[in-house]
Amino acid sequence: MSIFQIRPNYSSLARCAPITEKPGTDRAMRVAIQRARAGKKAAPFALQQAFDGAIAKLVRAIPVDAQVAELFANESLIPLVKQPWKKILLNPVVLAIALAIAVIGGVFAHRVYQRWNDFPGADKARRLLSVASSTRSVMLDPLKTDAGALSDLFFMKHRLEHYDIPPEFADFKTLGSRVFDDDEVRGVAQIWVVEKRMQLFLFPAEKNPKDGSVTDFSDWRFVELEGWTGAVQQRNGVCFMAALRGREKDLAPYLEKKKQ
Amino acid sequence: MSVTTQNLPQLYRFCFLMTGDASKAQEAFQNTVREAALRVARDEPPPDRLWFFRDARRRCLAVCEQGLQAEPGTMEETEISPVGPMQIEQLEPDQLAVWISAAPEPQRSALSLFYLDEFSLREMLALLEVKAGELSELISSGRQQFQAWLDATTPYHQE
Numbered sequence: 001m002s003i004f005q006i007r008p009n010y011s012s013l014a015r016c017a018p019i020t021e022k023p024g025t026d027r028a029m030r031v032a033i034q035r036a037r038a039g040k041k042a043a044p045f046a047l048q049q050a051f052d053g054a055i056a057k058l059v060r061a062i063p064v065d066a067q068v069a070e071l072f073a074n075e076s077l078i079p080l081v082k083q084p085w086k087k088i089l090l091n092p093v094v095l096a097i098a099l100a101i102a103v104i105g106g107v108f109a110h111r112v113y114q115r116w117n118d119f120p121g122a123d124k125a126r127r128l129l130s131v132a133s134s135t136r137s138v139m140l141d142p143l144k145t146d147a148g149a150l151s152d153l154f155f156m157k158h159r160l161e162h163y164d165i166p167p168e169f170a171d172f173k174t175l176g177s178r179v180f181d182d183d184e185v186r187g188v189a190q191i192w193v194v195e196k197r198m199q200l201f202l203f204p205a206e207k208n209p210k211d212g213s214v215t216d217f218s219d220w221r222f223v224e225l226e227g228w229t230g231a232v233q234q235r236n237g238v239c240f241m242a243a244l245r246g247r248e249k250d251l252a253p254y255l256e257k258k259k260q
Numbered sequence: 261m262s263v264t265t266q267n268l269p270q271l272y273r274f275c276f277l278m279t280g281d282a283s284k285a286q287e288a289f290q291n292t293v294r295e296a297a298l299r300v301a302r303d304e305p306p307p308d309r310l311w312f313f314r315d316a317r318r319r320c321l322a323v324c325e326q327g328l329q330a331e332p333g334t335m336e337e338t339e340i341s342p343v344g345p346m347q348i349e350q351l352e353p354d355q356l357a358v359w360i361s362a363a364p365e366p367q368r369s370a371l372s373l374f375y376l377d378e379f380s381l382r383e384m385l386a387l388l389e390v391k392a393g394e395l396s397e398l399i400s401s402g403r404q405q406f407q408a409w410l411d412a413t414t415p416y417h418q419e
Contacts, residue, residue: 012393015400019377029381044340051340051403054348055356056377062276062353064269065286 010035014045019052119221120214121206121239124185125232129225131182131190132199132243140176140192147172147191147200154179154189154202162236163189163202168254169242172198196250201241205234220255222248231255268293270378271312277372278320280354280361288319310387317369317387324361336412337404343416344407350414359409363402366390370398 013032018025036045088094143150148170154163158179172193179189189202205214214237223230223241230243231251244250271292275285292315296306306312341347348356360371366388373384385395 009393009396012396013381016374016381016392016396018381019375022380024380026381047340047342047344048403050345051348051407052375054345055375055406058348058351058353058356059273059277059375059377062273062357064272065282068268068272068286068289 011041014041015048017045017049019049019056117221119217119232119234120208121203121232121234122221122223124203124206125201125223125230125239125241126225127182127184128188128201128203128241129223129228129230129243131188132201132230133226133228133245135190135192135199137176137192140178140190142176143174145174146170147174147193150174150177150189150191153177158187158189160187160189160202162238164235164238164240165191165200165202166233166235166240169193169200169240172200195254196244198242198244201230201239201243203239203241205237205239222251224248270376271316274313274372274376275316275320276353277357277360277375278317278368279324280358284320284323288316288323291319292316310383313373313387321365335405336408337401338408338411340403340407341411344410347410347414347416350416359406363405367398367402370395371402374399 010028010032013029014036017029017033017036036042147165148167151164154160160179172195175192175194177189177191179187182188185203187204191200191202192198193200205216207214214234216234216236218233218235220231220233223232224247228243228245229248229251230241231248231254232239232241234240242251242254268289272285272289275289275292276282279285279288292312295315296312299305306315360368360375362368363371369388370384370390373379373387379387381392381395385392388395390398
């Protein structure tokens, strides 16, 4: 807490302004001096400073007894005491800085870990997770069938080839579907299923910018965004993503079902 | 900040301002420094330079209590004069020390510490254990009383 009150009395402070400028002067005192120099009382303040300066000069002229001065001329009374490291660590400022660095480091490490495990098309998948979180059922065309049966519909109606539902999700009953072009992802097929209000997405896989090739993967890879999780698989140049509100463990039972 | 021999002249000046007497100042000063040396020998060095001034202040007050005491009373106050700095230039350090040492506590300590021009406001408040407003009042009134004393004893005649 400051040595001054909540609202410092600047004119009172100016009356005990330091005679010479010193480093580490309190902010309130600096403001008080500034105001005194610039305000109506600039002249009395200048006179006060001259008066104080003259007295200080007289004080500096006080002779120090030679015997006294010689006695301790070569002696350092107090060795420079280093602050114990425990005291330094317990300093609130040090603690706050350490905590901030830890948080920043944690976020950075999490980002690095996330990017490290990312796969081609992960950004698209995250983008579609945000679509999933904002989609309402009225936005989709009502359609009650098995999810697996929609592959033919996508091919015949929208000429979307290889938009196949993996066997793990093929038996799920659908509530509706649609095909749309997103700003960043084109030719997205979205299916809403009854099971846990899950949403399935099919979209073109990310091509390698160097050679235009697509590297498929048959294992499940995960993306997360704002409480939504997606399990992604890529086959024949098409990504499939099953998305639901929850965590990876909520999706895991569906992914293991087919293996059994 | 560590305390070195560089601070000792200031400590002595403080004692001189507090007592107004060279022998009393020397006694208080030497006792303080001796106490510090003993603490160092016991591996309990004084924590900071404020300790020296706090200890010296206590000793100075004790030394001064043994001698003649100034009679309590209200001193005349006058606004600072434009010729005040010139009047001060005519003084000897001893005269200033005698005037300050005659001031009542805690004004005596406040003026001594303030005119050493050694401490920040925060340090002075810690040493004197007063609030900022109180310190301001002590110094401000001391300034005006000193001007009144100057006018009475050291008139300035412009040549």
